[in-house]
Amino acid sequence: MSEQGEVTLRAYGLVLAATVSYTSLTFIWFTLPAYLSVVIEEVGLTGTEAGILAGAVPLTYIPLALFTGVAVDRIGLDYSLAAGLLIFGLAQIGRSFATGFPSLLACTLLIGVGATVITFGLPKLVSILFPPAETGFPSSIYLVGAAAGTASAFAIGRPVIGPFLGGWRPLFLWSGVFAVGYAVVWFTTARVFSLEGTTPEHERSEDATLASNSISRDIRAILAHRELRLVVVVGTVYLLVIHGMQGWLPTILESRGMDPGPAGQATSLLIGANVVGILVVPTVADRLEARRAAVMTCGCVIFVGLAGVLAGGIGLLMAAGVVATGFGVGGLSPLIRAIPPELEGIGARLTGTAVGFVFAVGEIGGFLGPVLIGTLHDLTGSFAPGLLVLAGGAVVAVGAGYAMQDVSG
Secondary structure, three states, rough: OOOOHHHHHHHHHHHHHHHHHHHHHHHHHHHHHHOOOHHHHHOOHHHHHHHHHHHHHHHHHHHHHHHHHHHHHHHHHHHHHHHHHHHHHHHHHHHHHOOHHHHHHHHHHHHHHHHHHHHHHHHHHHHHOOHHOOOHHHHHHHHHHHHHHHHHHHHHHHHHHHHHHHOHHHHHHHHHHHHHHHHHHHHHHHHHHHHHOOHHHHHHHHHHOOOHHHHHHHHHHHOOOHHHHHHHHHHHHHHHHHHHOOOOHHHHHHOOOOOOOHHHHHHHHHHHHHHHHHHHHHHHHHHHHOOHHHHHHHHHHHHHHHHHHHHOOOOHHHHHHHHHHHHHHHHHHHHHHHHHOOOOOOOOOHHHHHHHHHHHHHHHHHHHHHHHHHHHHHHHHHOOHHHHHHHHHHHHHHHHHHOOOOOOO
């Protein structure tokens, strides 16, 4: 094998190893939504409290995301990803012993602290291992891994693994133990396959000047960038919809008369369509040099899909709506990560900080999605108002995509 082939193989190997951390994170994250109806009954939660718990992880991104992105850019991915795994693994273990809303909330917020590191570390890893024009497929790998973790929480975590282990508390405990163990595995892997040795020349030249650039200068460059602010709008809508749907869809379907098992599997359908969107949309957008058009198209597909979920009961129209919504948000997911490195003034060096900014603001939507659905249900007795809010967000994403004049296509 040629030297270039060995470098590429090592790069993909590191991406795959890091992807397991994302899969573990999303499985742990969504074990609570998968068991939400059970936890509501056992712990005695209101709809608003359940919505806050479903949105608690996104809530942590609001104050921490920008700081975490800057930290990841400077601390290094071996230490930072291992720390993230350790934090959310211990928090999940703590959540298995929670006795009420306050303790559940505290542990879920701590999961969010570890989640920020994984969310911004993976784009940074890809940006240092691959040139900007080749980041689409590697980014899809870890996003598929993230979707696999989410889908597994609903498809096998609730109906298979949880009952086998004895309920939601043992499931939380052992998934947390796995994450803590994998922190050691990742740290060892990153050291054996030196990340510095895989850093391409275009990144090394920029890293040489890193020490002379202050954190405040980096943040000012991020905040002043018009196109990045539009990416933030799209990211806010993406997070509003995906967290709102993943957090409440099983409960919404159960309220319509669907059994818990099929309701969880319907949510897995959302995640499966999400995976297809992750794989298809960035590949087509990069090939056609049409990322801007892809953003607008995904916004339209999400709107149509949510209309189907609203009107479809528990029949085929609902299922089609779930698929369309999942595909649309899946397409947006890699785009909001892939666009920043191509923007003038951002590049690979500031990718962690830029993506951190996108999520710092965007996770306001990630928090409000589940909370609004739960609160509006408490006020009206219906899930329809919350779903209408998500559909309105899809329209906003279309407008933001149209305004991205400096993004390809």
